[in-house]
Amino acid sequence: MNVERHRLVIVGGGPAGYTAALYAARANLNPLCIEGYSAGGVLMTTGVVENYPGFADGVSGPDLMSALRQQVERFGTVLLAKDVKEIDLDTWPFRLTLAGLVIEADAVIVSTGATAKRLGLPSEDALEGYGVAYCVACDGAFFEGKRVAVVGGGDSAMDQAMALAKIAREVVVVHRREDFRATEIMVEYARAHENVSFLRPYTVQDIVGQDERRVTGLRLRQERTGSEHVEPFDGVFVSIGHHPATELFQPFLDHDDKGYLWVAPGSTMTSVDGVFAAGDVHDHVYRQVVTAAGSGCMAALDAERWLGRRGGWTAGKAAAADSILARGRQGAVARA
Amino acid sequence: MRKPIVLYSATGCPLCARYRALFDEEGHPFEERNTTEEPTYREELAGLGIMATPAVLVGDRAVPGYRPNTVIELLAS
Numbered sequence: 484m485n486v487e488r489h490r491l492v493i494v495g496g497g498p499a500g501y502t503a504a505l506y507a508a509r510a511n512l513n514p515l516c517i518e519g520y521s522a523g524g525v526l527m528t529t530g531v532v533e534n535y536p537g538f539a540d541g542v543s544g545p546d547l548m549s550a551l552r553q554q555v556e557r558f559g560t561v562l563l564a565k566d567v568k569e570i571d572l573d574t575w576p577f578r579l580t581l582a583g584l585v586i587e588a589d590a591v592i593v594s595t596g597a598t599a600k601r602l603g604l605p606s607e608d609a610l611e612g613y614g615v616a617y618c619v620a621c622d623g624a625f626f627e628g629k630r631v632a633v634v635g636g637g638d639s640a641m642d643q644a645m646a647l648a649k650i651a652r653e654v655v656v657v658h659r660r661e662d663f664r665a666t667e668i669m670v671e672y673a674r675a676h677e678n679v680s681f682l683r684p685y686t687v688q689d690i691v692g693q694d695e696r697r698v699t700g701l702r703l704r705q706e707r708t709g710s711e712h713v714e715p716f717d718g719v720f721v722s723i724g725h726h727p728a729t730e731l732f733q734p735f736l737d738h739d740d741k742g743y744l745w746v747a748p749g750s751t752m753t754s755v756d757g758v759f760a761a762g763d764v765h766d767h768v769y770r771q772v773v774t775a776a777g778s779g780c781m782a783a784l785d786a787e788r789w790l791g792r793r794g795g796w797t798a799g800k801a802a803a804a805d806s807i808l809a810r811g812r813q814g815a816v817a818r819a
Numbered sequence: 820m821r822k823p824i825v826l827y828s829a830t831g832c833p834l835c836a837r838y839r840a841l842f843d844e845e846g847h848p849f850e851e852r853n854t855t856e857e858p859t860y861r862e863e864l865a866g867l868g869i870m871a872t873p874a875v876l877v878g879d880r881a882v883p884g885y886r887p888n889t890v891i892e893l894l895a896s
Contacts, residue, residue, distance in 0.1 A: 520837055520887045527833035545833045564840050566888070582891075612871040612883020621832040624854065625861065625870035696868035718870060 485584050489515045491786055492579060492588035494567055495728075497524025498772050499762025500594035501551045502779030503786075507592075508558035510787045515586065516555065517563045517579070523548035524596040525725060525763075526772065531642070535772050545620075547772070572735035572755050590757045590790055592782045593732055593744065597725035597763040597770075602634065606690040607721070614698025614718045615690060619646040626651045626718045632701055634687055635722035636660060641669040643722050648676040655716070658683040659706065682714070690719060727764045736760070743767045751782040752789075759785050822894060824849035825876040827864055830856065834885035835873040841887055847894065 491507055493500050496518025507514040526532070526544035533541040542550075556562065569580040576587040599617050601607055607615055616622040623646060631651045633644045636658035647654045656673065661684050663670050673679050684706035691700040691713055700715040727742045737745035737754035744753055744760040751759040761782035762775035824842060826849050828835035842849045854861040854872055864874055869883045876882075877893040 520841055523833060545831070564837070564844060612874065613868050614870055616871055617884075618832075618834065621829055621834060621873065622871045624829065625865070 486587060487515075487584065488576065488587045489513075490589045490790060491515070491592070492517060492577075492586060492590075493592040493594060494570075494579070495519065495524070495594035495596055495762075495764075496552070496562070497526065497594060497596040497762060497775060498548070498551065499596065499764075499775040499779035499782070500524075500592070501548070501555045502776040503592045503594055503761050503783040504555045504560040504562075504779075505551075505558060506780050506783035507786065508555065508560045510783065512783075512787060512790065513559065513561075514783075515561045515563060515588075517565060517567055517581070517586075518552075519566045519595070520564060523552070525599070532772060567731060570731050570735070572732070572758055575757065577758070589793070590759070590786045592751075592759045592761055592779075592786055593729070593736070593753070593764050594761040594775075594779060594782070595728040595731070595764055596775075598728045599721070600723050600726050602687055602690075602721055602723065604687070604690060606692060609695045610690055610692045610698055613696050614692065616718060616720050617722070619643050619650075619720060622718075622720075623647055623650045628652050629717035630655070630715065631718040631720060632657050632714070632716045633720045633722055634658075634701075635724070636663040636665060636683075637722070637724055638665045638669045639724070640722040641665045641673040643720050644673050644679050645676060647720065648673075648679050652678065654679045655714070656681045656683075657685050657687065657701065657703065657714075659686045660684050687719075725763065725770075727767075729764050732764075739767075741767065751778060751785045757789060757793075759789075821847065822878040823876075824890075824894075826851045827854055827860060827869075827872050827874040827876075828852070829854050829872040832872050837885065838873050838875065838887070838890075841890075845891075845894075 491512045491514040493503050493514055493516040504514050504516040526548050531541040565581045567579050571578040577591050579586045627650050629651050630653045633640050633656045644654050644656050685703040687701050688704050689702040692698050698718050700713045702713050704711045729742045744765040746760050746765045753760050759782040761778040826838050852860040867881050871883045874883045875890050882889050
């Protein structure tokens with residue numbers, strides 16, 4: 484098997500990974516960004532992003548990722564559209580195994596982002612692609628003139644409901660609580676569509692289907708009364724949030740019970756020296772595109788300094804930065 | 820002998836683009852059927868009960884949704 488050696492490997496190609504690659508490439512670290520088969524991350528199935536600074540009219544998730552990817556390529560980052568199959572962070576250099584290739588890395592930035600949560604019902608697995616869907620841009624057209632449910636109560640659920648409202652006859656947002664987690668403006672946008680309605684507080688007990696080839700409805704439980712009924716639907720779009728995509732790294736890196744990686748306060752350093760985490764893999768509070776991008780920047784700067792301290796080729800640069808910082812601290816002390 | 824691949828896609832479907840990149844990278848020729856440009860392709864999928872793009876036919880096996888590892892395993896089997 485081919486073995487390649489790289490100074491800095493970034494695993495994941497969302498806003499955090501691409502921004503880390505951008506900063507690392509501009510620092511002449513020649514990073515390798517393993518963006519994976521799902522490059523672009525969650526944003527690739529997001530409609531309009533209205534809260535990323537600099538876009539007065541909003542920007543589509545895929546367009547934003549495409550622009551960021553082009554920017555990253557411009558500065559010479561090598562992008563690899565493959566998935567990492569195995570990783571070993573107990574040895575150094577760190578080892579990452581891909582199909583037909585082993586990569587050794589002096590430093591690693593983990594930015595694998597988040598993946599969509601599933602309801603966890605056996606019927607969901609059986610009927611995925613047969614009426615159970617996760618992406619309106621991909622699957623919305625199949626539900627033209629039909630009655631569909633969107634399960635969830637966050638901004639993503641509202642985004643999906645509005646996109647579906649243009650295609651489906653009726654869209655029902657099913658949410659387990661009275662209050663939405665979505666921002667008020669998104670709920671108001673959704674409410675303004677005549678064919679969008681809300682069912683709450685209802686939890687999905689089962690997805691009802693025919694011959695495992697067609698969704699016919701949802702078995703719902705009214706959370707106040709405990710009563711259950713089957714509500715007829717032709718399809719269901721699941722939009723109940725995301726969880727960190729860290730399974731591969733959990734055996735090596737400290738993490739909480741939900742899989743979020745631990746990082747040292749105020750930095751992106753994980754529990755393993757030389758491994759950094761950026762974006763949704765460690766952020767369980769903000770989880771925004773702009774915070775993921777900012778976190779990617781931090782990880783690249785942390786990695787650059789770490790590589791410099793190890794006596795690598797950026798040693799001179801890191802020493803200079805340390806010296807500037809030290810002078811700044813002395814200045815601050817003197818001023819105090 | 821290589822198994823024939825058919826990729827059912829939709830315009831603006833990002834995961835369809837990832838399949839394209841994957842097949843190109845792996846050197847697998849494939850036939851693309853865009854369901855947005857040609858709605859009869861959507862009916863073909865619906866005939867299989869599939870209401871999702873991307874969907875891939877590997878030989879006579881249908882894989883709805885984006886499941887690259889499943890497709891790779893089918894190609895290797």
